[in-house]
Amino acid sequence: RYRRLLPKAQVIAAPAAVAHRPARLAWEQTSLPMLAQQVGAQVLHSPFYTCPLRADCSVTVTIHDATFFTEPEHYERSRRTFFRSAIRTSIRRASRVIVPSNATRDELVRLLDADRSAIAVAYHGADQRAFHLPSPRELAKVRARLGLGDLEYVAFLGAKEPRKNVPSLIRGWARAVAGRPQPPALVIAGGQGHDDEIDKAMAEVPSHLRLLRPGFLPSGDLAGFLGGALVACYPSYGEGFGLPILEAMACGGPVLTTPRLSLPEVGGDAVAYTGPNPDEIAADLTALLDDEERRAVLSKAGAHRARDFTWESSAEAHLESWAQAAMSGTC
Template identity: 75%
Template sequence: MLVDATSVPADRGGVGRYLDGLLGALVDTEGISVVAQRTDVERYQRMLPLADVVGAPAAVAHRPARLAWEQTGLPLLAQQLGADVLHSPFYTCPLRATCPVTVTVHDATFFTEPEHYDAAKRTFFRSAIKTSLRRAARVIVPSKATRDELIRLLDADPTRIDVAYHGVDPEAFHVPSESEKARVRARLGLGAGDYLAFLGAKEPRKNVPNLIRGWVLAVKELPNPPALVIAGGSGHDDEIDRAVAEVPAHLRLLRPGYLRYADLPGFLGGAAVAAYPSHGEGFGLPVLEAMACGTPVLTTPRLSLPEVGGDAVAYTGEDPDRIAKDLLALLEDQARRVTLAQAGLARAKEFTWAASAEAHLAAWSRAAR
């Protein structure tokens, strides 16, 4: 079994969290090989002492070179290692390989929410998904919603799609201590006041501009308005800057960018509310991670998010007025926030990387057969 980890970004965003969680749960599984960027080889060697970890050519750090190597060098490596299955974890896969190929398609929003992507990205990923559905022996998706959308929109073969929910690492994402919360507050310069947390990429699909505008409407008249902290990797949503420019001077909005992994429990767990009013997700890992940190979550009932949140989160709409209404109601109801925090913490325990690994192993076994 060869897992291609060369698509993991330096900031270990969504695909990095997915692969780290999955591979970490396969630590005792024999017969696993991993090919990674050279900067990640030592990391995966420590994580998987039984695995054969191979460094890819240095050029794969650049996306065009990685995609070219995926079609040529990766199948050759799989043949050299004698892999019975090759797993591609991020939409694309080799078109020709000597062993069965499985691929993870993380979401169908390039089809359901096309207006939230630029033309080049939308065209590339639509083509990649269609190709993977045709070529891969098995397609792995992180939610039933994603499976159903692929079947509905692309007439995908349901007998070749396997659902494997993501998990959450309880050591990395946990209810933080007061010292962990204080460390993050000090690092961000937050002081003692309440704040709302957003964690994710700055992509149009994440709906950050409407979150900012909804927050302004909800808190601008409050005597002690909570700050809004927009954390996460860089993105391409220019509308965020326009929304930031509209924020009244007496409100605090912080954009610290990428936070250290060790700071995430303190950041999420120290927030009054974790807000994630996305237009649609293939899974919604930030929602699950906030729940695991004991934080009440406000999100939307779009696509997979109800599969993750269930009755343990609060739901809102996608426009600023609805976000403002539901956010203010949550801020003014401390008892409900406590109830949601407890329910979210309990529900998060149902999503484990061990269960995800088991589902992947079953899909790989089907592919090998």
């Protein structure tokens, strides 16, 4: 896969064992620095919070968010403890730290006294091949796959982790639509993570409402799914970037999210905002469902704003950071 993406680059595959976290962490601390030395690397980049403690070249690391500090109650204790320690260590060790938003950089500076000048912001982007304004065929295809017929729906696409606040979304949606003559369905797509509270919230949904959990959707269905929704709702407690709202915006889906951490940095004035509790979600979702003109404005504004976030720009920001790390020569 990577050789196809980079035909002129030397691609060295890691051992299969690194698919398991303990083996990956051990390999990152021992074999990876040796490999970097063998190939004469000027910079060693670690893409997920942790990085080698010792290396003969400059080390950079991506820290995707600071929510292990700002939203600790939404993580299991062992995971929270591990990532807090890893983030602190990486900030001390790395020549440069790369984050996906100014909000994440600000939190690292505020909470951990990190050096702002050593932190680079590289925004994420929306892949236009998967996330774009959908054609009528794409809209019809996803409706058929989900068995929706002519029923309208509210969409969620993302992980089922406690931080994503899916139980409050379910309860807020149910309160917003229960009394409508033709209540829109709620479709919760995506398959990663688990939150026991989701099952409890589902059990409270009135029997006349329709809630679908299709799991992962094929990439070819994502534009139709997000762009065909009355509202794409993402009431997260906080994000390091907020890729799901950017992807929904790129597809023309009117977005309802929370004004927490990086989400306003991504959504700006092109999305609607709500609070994280069910009553707030119900009130703001009701307002959007009742205002077709507002949804149309958000759809257009979101698609326009999404074009400002590209993976090409993200790559340029990474290259600049790596060049600065190489020039520093910090080991």
